Amino acid sequence: MRATRFRSLRSRDTLWFYIFASPWIIGFVLFYLGPMIASAYLSLTNYSVLMPTRFVGLYNYEQMLQDESLRLAIWNTAYYTLFAVPLGAAVSLAVAILLNRRDIRGRSLYRSAFYIPSIMPIVALSILWIWLLQPRFGLINSFLGLFGIIGPNWLGDPAWSKLGLVLMSLTGIGFNMVIFLAALQGVPSHLYEAAELDGANGWQRFRNVTVPMISASIFYVLVIGLINSFQIFTQSYVMTDGGPADSTLFYVLYLYRHAFDYFKMGYASALAWLLFVVIIALTYVQFRTSEKWVYYGN
Numbered sequence: 001m002r003a004t005r006f007r008s009l010r011s012r013d014t015l016w017f018y019i020f021a022s023p024w025i026i027g028f029v030l031f032y033l034g035p036m037i038a039s040a041y042l043s044l045t046n047y048s049v050l051m052p053t054r055f056v057g058l059y060n061y062e063q064m065l066q067d068e069s070l071r072l073a074i075w076n077t078a079y080y081t082l083f084a085v086p087l088g089a090a091v092s093l094a095v096a097i098l099l100n101r102r103d104i105r106g107r108s109l110y111r112s113a114f115y116i117p118s119i120m121p122i123v124a125l126s127i128l129w130i131w132l133l134q135p136r137f138g139l140i141n142s143f144l145g146l147f148g149i150i151g152p153n154w155l156g157d158p159a160w161s162k163l164g165l166v167l168m169s170l171t172g173i174g175f176n177m178v179i180f181l182a183a184l185q186g187v188p189s190h191l192y193e194a195a196e197l198d199g200a201n202g203w204q205r206f207r208n209v210t211v212p213m214i215s216a217s218i219f220y221v222l223v224i225g226l227i228n229s230f231q232i233f234t235q236s237y238v239m240t241d242g243g244p245a246d247s248t249l250f251y252v253l254y255l256y257r258h259a260f261d262y263f264k265m266g267y268a269s270a271l272a273w274l275l276f277v278v279i280i281a282l283t284y285v286q287f288r289t290s291e292k293w294v295y296y297g298n
Contacts, residue, residue, distance in 0.1 A: 118174030
């Protein structure tokens with residue numbers, strides 16, 4: 001009798017679980033799983049919206065091997081990722097360490113000032129940075145001019161355009177700064193005291209105490225940063241439209257052009273799946289290598 005009642009209660013709990021989880025399940029199927037399955041099929045077709053869909057098999061993927069513009073888009077994206085991700089992580093960690101000091105007055109104000117830009121609309125930030133990077137009257141080149149340095153044509157020179165967008169990416173360090181602040185405040189103070197008693201200087205305490213104790217947060221920031229950097233789109237679309245000379249033609253912008261400018265939805269879907277595979281592969285590599293340097297406190 002008791003076992004029957006227990007099974008009845010368990011079945012009721014299971015039913016309520018699915019009732020409350022159903023909005024998420026329905027949303028996932030309709031807005032994530034369904035479109036993924038559809039795009040996987042479309043990547044095997046020459047679908048162009050205006051014409052009937054025709055199955056072509058792996059033709060779109062074969063075309064990628066001969067697409068020189070795709071190689072350029074991959075190179076531009078890899079270049080941006082190589083500079084923006086580690087630089088953003090390093091700057092946000094440095095700011096977090098400074099704002100974690102107790103002897104700084106107005107810490108809350110400074111923290112808010114660094115965090116607010118990370119939640120601003122990216123289009124508004126892009127327009128603001130067009131002015132900041134303006135070669136003659138922009139604030140950045142005007143600041144460099146105070147030291148007798150002639151600033152470059154950030155967005156008009158292929159040699160500097162990607163670096164200009166890398167510089168803009170530092171606007172979003174506020175999110176990572178908050179993560180690092182939380183991690184720094186969780187480092188036990190007695191570890192610093194023990195290191196100081198052993199004669200460790202500031203750099204040695206940072207390298208041997210701080211970095212290992214916040215390594216899980218560093219790993220998270222690097223993983224999320226890599227995923228986001230491979231999907232950079234709005235900045236290049238608004239600020240340069242892929243120019244000059246396709247120097248800021250990033251992967252997602254190239255995908256967007258094929259989908260909505262050329263109406264090659266099949267090829268665009270194949271590009272999307274290639275991006276998905278690359279991100280999954282790089283994330284897997286990061287997780288495998290993390291075993292050697294990430295400390296979880298177990």
